[in-house]
Amino acid sequence: MGNLYRFVEPVLLYLVKRKGRAYGYELANDLRAHALTDAEIEVASLYRALRQLEVNGCVTSEWDVEGSGPARRVYVLTAHGEEHLREWIVVLDHLSRSMKRFIRGARSVVSGAGRGADE
Amino acid sequence: MGNLYRFVEPVLLYLVKRKGRAYGYELANDLRAHALTDAEIEVASLYRALRQLEVNGCVTSEWDVEGSGPARRVYVLTAHGEEHLREWIVVLDHLSRSMKRFIRGARSVVSGAGRGADE
DNA sequence: ACTCAATAGATGCAACTTGCATATATAGAC
DNA sequence: GTCTATATATGCAAGTTGCATCTATTGAGT
Numbered sequence: 001m002g003n004l005y006r007f008v009e010p011v012l013l014y015l016v017k018r019k020g021r022a023y024g025y026e027l028a029n030d031l032r033a034h035a036l037t038d039a040e041i042e043v044a045s046l047y048r049a050l051r052q053l054e055v056n057g058c059v060t061s062e063w064d065v066e067g068s069g070p071a072r073r074v075y076v077l078t079a080h081g082e083e084h085l086r087e088w089i090v091v092l093d094h095l096s097r098s099m100k101r102f103i104r105g106a107r108s109v110v111s112g113a114g115r116g117a118d119e
Numbered sequence: 120m121g122n123l124y125r126f127v128e129p130v131l132l133y134l135v136k137r138k139g140r141a142y143g144y145e146l147a148n149d150l151r152a153h154a155l156t157d158a159e160i161e162v163a164s165l166y167r168a169l170r171q172l173e174v175n176g177c178v179t180s181e182w183d184v185e186g187s188g189p190a191r192r193v194y195v196l197t198a199h200g201e202e203h204l205r206e207w208i209v210v211l212d213h214l215s216r217s218m219k220r221f222i223r224g225a226r227s228v229v230s231g232a233g234r235g236a237d238e
Numbered sequence: 239a240c241t242c243a244a245t246a247g248a249t250g251c252a253a254c255t256t257g258c259a260t261a262t263a264t265a266g267a268c
Numbered sequence: 269g270t271c272t273a274t275a276t277a278t279g280c281a282a283g284t285t286g287c288a289t290c291t292a293t294t295g296a297g298t
Contacts, residue, residue: 014225025246034224036217042286047247070246070293082229089225091156092218098155099126099215105153106133106208110201144275161257166276189264189275 007036008049010088016059016077017085023064023072024050050075058084126155127168129207135178135196136204142183142191143169169194177203 008031015030016022022030024047031041050073053059058081064074077085127150134149135141141149143166150160169192172178177200183193196204 010225011221014221014228018228023246034221036214036221043246044248044287045285048284051248068294069244070291072246085225086229089222089229093222095155096215096218096222099211099218102130102133102153102155103208103212103215106129106204109133109137110205110208142275162275163258163277164256167255170277187265188273189262191275 007092008041008046009053010085010092011035012046012049012053013058013077013081013085013088016075017082021074021076023074025072053081056084057081126211127160127165128172129204129211130154131165131168131172132177132196132200132204132207135194136201140193140195142193144191172200175203176200 011031011034012027015027015034019030024043027050028041028043028046031046035041050059050061054061054075057078059075059077061073061075064072130150130153131146134146134153138149143162146169147160147162147165150165154160169178169180173180173194176197178194178196180192180194183191
């Protein structure tokens with residue numbers, strides 16, 4: 001298809017909130033399971049997204065040197081981050097309703113837009 | 120909020136299909152009414168999106184010099200454009216379902232994510 | 239000891255996209 | 269003659285993305 005890309009931000013906020021403490025490498029896997037699109041997640045952009053969330057004050061981070069293997073940058077959601085997630089929920093709710101409406105209209109103008117018997 | 124931007128492409132394909140013939144300036148208004156987000160639509164990016172759709176073979180255009188005022192570049196949907204719209208419908212259907220699922224999960228981990236008694 | 243793979247995070251850069259300002263031109267109203 | 273609405277387009281700075289690449293730690297295999 002081409003476009004659609006992210007919505008990575010709200011999913012990250014959600015995952016960090018749910019896990020309490022989370023680090024990038026681990027989130028890459030969780031993201032694949034919870035992503036809103038099946039578009040491949042670039043690890044580089046994931047790490048950058050997390051740093052950006054920190055710059056915006058949505059998460060804080062510190063190095064975790066416990067355990068084996070290389071150090072992990074562990075993120076925790078801030079109050080502001082949770083507020084941001086709440087805003088995302090409202091936006092995505094609105095967006096998914098708009099899409100539903102659009103799909104109904106669009107299906108009526110194109111031929112053979114298979115709708116699959118579900119719903 | 121910040122992000123979310125477009126989904127301008129599928130709405131343009133839909134509008135051009137529904138109208139049969141359509142030009143940019145006119146579509147700017149229709150877009151405001153049918154857009155999936157309430158984000159402001161940049162006219163410049165609208166014109167560029169239409170030219171891009173033409174490059175991709177989704178629409179064809181020609182100048183309409185009838186009527187008063189400056190000439191209009193009138194667009195018509197191609198078969199490929201209609202196919203592309205059909206693909207968009209599938210993608211958006213999938214996406215809106217994913218969002219619904221995500222919203223349910225996310226609401227359960229944040230406090231006071233007002234869901235509005237509707238639905 | 240040496241090598242390899244998995245884990246973990248990050249940067250460099252070219253290519254692309256976006257937002258904003260601006261340019262061009264026609265036509266009707268005043 | 270000037271102003272506004274209509275109509276399309278470009279230039280450029282700033283931001284974003286995809287891909288390749290780099291660093292480093294640890295454990296397993298030989």
